[in-house]
Amino acid sequence: MAALLDDEFSGTMSPETVRRSLSGACFTHKKTHRDKDYRNSILNKEKRRQYVVELYRQIGMGKSKSEERAVENNTTGKGKNIHVIACVSERGLEYHESRFVSFKAVDCNAFIERLLHHIAQSDDINEIVLVVDSAQCHYSVENIMRDDDFDAATILKLGPYSPMLNPIENVFSTYKSAVKCFLARNRAATRQVPPSSTIVEQRSRFLEIAADLILREVMTVKLCSSCSRHTAAYHVMVWMGLTCL
Numbered sequence: 001m002a003a004l005l006d007d008e009f010s011g012t013m014s015p016e017t018v019r020r021s022l023s024g025a026c027f028t029h030k031k032t033h034r035d036k037d038y039r040n041s042i043l044n045k046e047k048r049r050q051y052v053v054e055l056y057r058q059i060g061m062g063k064s065k066s067e068e069r070a071v072e073n074n075t076t077g078k079g080k081n082i083h084v085i086a087c088v089s090e091r092g093l094e095y096h097e098s099r100f101v102s103f104k105a106v107d108c109n110a111f112i113e114r115l116l117h118h119i120a121q122s123d124d125i126n127e128i129v130l131v132v133d134s135a136q137c138h139y140s141v142e143n144i145m146r147d148d149d150f151d152a153a154t155i156l157k158l159g160p161y162s163p164m165l166n167p168i169e170n171v172f173s174t175y176k177s178a179v180k181c182f183l184a185r186n187r188a189a190t191r192q193v194p195p196s197s198t199i200v201e202q203r204s205r206f207l208e209i210a211a212d213l214i215l216r217e218v219m220t221v222k223l224c225s226s227c228s229r230h231t232a233a234y235h236v237m238v239w240m241g242l243t244c245l
Contacts, residue, residue, distance in 0.1 A: 080200065082207040084175075084215065087115050087130070088168050090228045092221040094119060098211035100204065108137040109144055116150050128153040134160045164234045164244050167227040175218045179210045 005013040038044065062070035083103045086096035095115045099107075112130065119128055130153060132138045138157065144150050163169040183190070186206055193202050234244050 080204060082204070082211050084211050085111055086168070086172075086215065086219070087119075088171050088219060088224045088227075090221075090225045092224045093216065093219040096215060098208065103137060105137050105140050109141060112141060112144055113147075113150070116144075116153055125150070126152045130155045131158065131166065132156070133158045133162070133166055162244075165231055165238065167224065167231045170227040170230065171219055171224055174223060175215060178214050178218045182206075182210050182214055 002013045002015045002018050005018065064070040080100045082098055082100055084096065084098050085103065085108075087094045095118045097111060097114075116125065116128065116130075119125075132141055132155065134157065141155055141157075145153070145155060158165055183206065190203050190206050191199065193199050237244055
């Protein structure tokens with residue numbers, strides 16, 4: 001039939017288009033579905049619309065005196081956050097540190113120097129290829145290569161919006177989930193503050209446990225190797241210039 005239509009109208013008609021048109025013109029014998037004739041009446045539609053409008057109004061708006069801003073005060077932070085800095089490879093966790101203070105470019109360069117010193121104890125520094133993303137703290141990592149001790153190593157920088165090419169992204173995602181579960185299970189313990197201590201110090205102790213023990217438990221050779229293989233699947237797509245989602 002598609003061929004007949006092509007000859008008749010001097011065009012190209014796919015068999016699937018013909019099938020859909022014929023199926024749409026057919027009637028089948030089905031079991032009846034009983035429905036209320038007023039389910040989608042004009043009145044009910046208007047009531048639904050009013051509900052949605054009121055719902056969003058309650059969510060996004062608040063009451064205040066005339067010429068005064070409606071402000072919703074949030075609670076302050078529960079304490080200091082801990083920074084966990086790590087390096088992984090297909091062999092598992094290579095090196096890591098944790099700290100409560102900020103982590104800037106100078107601190108990042110010092111960390112990478114300690115990392116390279118650590119890895120060079122067991123591997124040839126000429127074979128070391130360090131991959132970093134486009135985070136702000138990584139903007140001056142090339143300066144490390146000027147040192148004679150590290151000039152044999154290689155540093156590769158990922159382009160922006162390229163987490164699919166960085167295996168540590170999935171590794172840290174698994175680690176963060178484990179930390180959240182650990183803190184949720186020990187929520188009561190974090191609130192049992194010992195004498196001569198504060199809740200911030202008590203919470204910091206549990207964060208230190210999460211930054212060390214849980215990190216070693218989660219970042220196994222199996223997980224790191226799996227994430228590396230998953231990342232390699234995108235290499236062909238990047239090489240061919242395809243879109244990576």
